[in-house]
Amino acid sequence: MIATRSPRLVGLALGAALTCTALAGPAFAQTQVRVAMTAADIPDVTGAPDQGYEGYRFVGYTLYDALVNWDLSSSDVAADIRDGLATEWAVDPENDARWIFTLREGVTFHDGCEWNADSALWNFARVMDETAPQYNTRHASWGGSAVTSIESIDKVDDYTIAFNTKGPNSLFPYELAGFFLISNCALEALGNDYVEYAKHPYGTGPYVFDSIVPRERLVLAKNEDYWDADRVPKHDQLVLLPMPEASTRAAALLSGQVDWVEAPSPDTIPQLEGAGMQIVKVPYPHNWNYQIRLDEGPFSDLRVRQAANYAINRDEMVEFLQGVAEPAYQRLITTQPWYGAPEEYLYDPEKATALLEEAGCMPCKIRVAISTSGSGQMQPLPMNELVKEYLDTVGFEVELVPMDWNALLGLYLGGAATSGFDALNVSLAPIDPVQAIVKINTAGNMQNWGGYYDEEVEAWADQALAEFDGPARDALLTQINEKATANANEVFIVHDLNPRALSPKLSGFVQAQSWFQDLTPVVVNP
Numbered sequence: 001m002i003a004t005r006s007p008r009l010v011g012l013a014l015g016a017a018l019t020c021t022a023l024a025g026p027a028f029a030q031t032q033v034r035v036a037m038t039a040a041d042i043p044d045v046t047g048a049p050d051q052g053y054e055g056y057r058f059v060g061y062t063l064y065d066a067l068v069n070w071d072l073s074s075s076d077v078a079a080d081i082r083d084g085l086a087t088e089w090a091v092d093p094e095n096d097a098r099w100i101f102t103l104r105e106g107v108t109f110h111d112g113c114e115w116n117a118d119s120a121l122w123n124f125a126r127v128m129d130e131t132a133p134q135y136n137t138r139h140a141s142w143g144g145s146a147v148t149s150i151e152s153i154d155k156v157d158d159y160t161i162a163f164n165t166k167g168p169n170s171l172f173p174y175e176l177a178g179f180f181l182i183s184n185c186a187l188e189a190l191g192n193d194y195v196e197y198a199k200h201p202y203g204t205g206p207y208v209f210d211s212i213v214p215r216e217r218l219v220l221a222k223n224e225d226y227w228d229a230d231r232v233p234k235h236d237q238l239v240l241l242p243m244p245e246a247s248t249r250a251a252a253l254l255s256g257q258v259d260w261v262e263a264p265s266p267d268t269i270p271q272l273e274g275a276g277m278q279i280v281k282v283p284y285p286h287n288w289n290y291q292i293r294l295d296e297g298p299f300s301d302l303r304v305r306q307a308a309n310y311a312i313n314r315d316e317m318v319e320f321l322q323g324v325a326e327p328a329y330q331r332l333i334t335t336q337p338w339y340g341a342p343e344e345y346l347y348d349p350e351k352a353t354a355l356l357e358e359a360g361c362m363p364c365k366i367r368v369a370i371s372t373s374g375s376g377q378m379q380p381l382p383m384n385e386l387v388k389e390y391l392d393t394v395g396f397e398v399e400l401v402p403m404d405w406n407a408l409l410g411l412y413l414g415g416a417a418t419s420g421f422d423a424l425n426v427s428l429a430p431i432d433p434v435q436a437i438v439k440i441n442t443a444g445n446m447q448n449w450g451g452y453y454d455e456e457v458e459a460w461a462d463q464a465l466a467e468f469d470g471p472a473r474d475a476l477l478t479q480i481n482e483k484a485t486a487n488a489n490e491v492f493i494v495h496d497l498n499p500r501a502l503s504p505k506l507s508g509f510v511q512a513q514s515w516f517q518d519l520t521p522v523v524v525n526p
Helices: 007-023 052-063 117-128 137-147 184-189 246-254 266-274 302-311 314-320 349-359 380-394 405-414 433-441 455-465 470-486
Strands: 032-037 068-071 080-083 086-092 095-103 150-157 160-165 207-213 217-222 237-242 260-262 278-280 288-292 325-327 364-371 396-403 490-496 500-502
Touching: 032 052, 032 246, 052 207, 052 217, 052 237, 080 086, 117 137, 117 150, 117 160, 117 184, 246 260, 246 266, 266 278, 288 302, 302 349, 302 380, 302 396, 302 490, 314 325, 314 380, 314 490, 349 380, 364 380, 364 405, 380 396, 380 490, 433 455, 433 470, 455 470
Parallel strands: 032 237, 032 260, 364 396
Antiparallel strands: 068 080, 086 095, 095 160, 150 160, 207 217, 217 237, 260 500, 278 500, 288 490, 325 490
């Protein structure tokens, strides 16, 4: 395989090599943080990450910035948004369907291209304007959820833009936190060829592209000129390695091939701890659950949905996972402000069987799509076998259909109606009220895979989006969450504790209550 290397960095590397030769002094070893990901391949590097949120974590928020970034500096509270390539934003006082964003001045992309209002509008056109030369269908599919509420965008001046939304949207800034901005200069110079751009992508993030070997490794280098001086990486390189097998990741860490392992298998944690590795875990907005089809099939009956939830022995599942998860009785975790006091479906297999008999679905045959690995999927094969055991015991007849993670994501993005399945096991990220409550519980949104619909919930969602008073809006969001949970519109199973295993030579990492993490503070000690 041929490695692709950024031309800019090739020049820098050559210059550095000549300097070292001229000085004839000792070479200084670069510090590397080598990460074993759960992904089976390198996530897309062009500004539209795939491989689930692992792609966002290791490629999106490293190479790129969004207008609105996440504050990942604390492990004590659920992460919230902060300034990114926009320094501030506010609703137009004369129009509550118009948001004014002030852009950060003095920022350039890694190739020297200037960041300004023109590059911002160019970036949104790449997913919104099918007539634009930079429009890309894959990027449009990826970025669709970030722009669905945008009617149009205006340039106010060189560092101010205005978003005209399709209606009042008090939560709009959250929708922009995962929309990455790429260099318009670089793509235009390549004739808007995204395949070529993937060989040398340019963002504004804390890392710059160094080299890539598909399916093997991605090397990113420290961006010495990053606009946020506090987040210039404390190491020289970040090396990302796809390793979908948990046992392979653990072996690589124990042998010194990597310094950081995502999602260590629970049964390897004692061995890793015994070898001096750091095991880091913290609650975060995460759902390991079943999304279920609600428009037809067994789960269109509330009694069947309730039966599935009563069938799950969550405490036993947590014990099986050796404590790296928490029981889930709804989508949210308790530190999120919209948790409320919803109905809890406690383990009751007898009640589950009675409900299936009452619904006339015995045996109740369901077909479930699952993955063999993937971002946030924890240990999907043994966990799904245990869920199947719980469900089969009370009267379900479960067929598990394993597939590659990206294939499963494709089914999720396509919606339930054309999937051929009654349920999917796609771990979700209820990281903000837009995704966690509004879009997942209302019609016409990709996040609402199963087609959940409730007139009262629809009305509350509209009211919440039009409510700019925080406490009043939170009360409406809490009502939505409580009712959706009572309606059992998913099979709730566990929340992950986001375990990672780190080499003892790494320090400085603060694990945020988020799917995303800030790797820049990590120090590599001798």
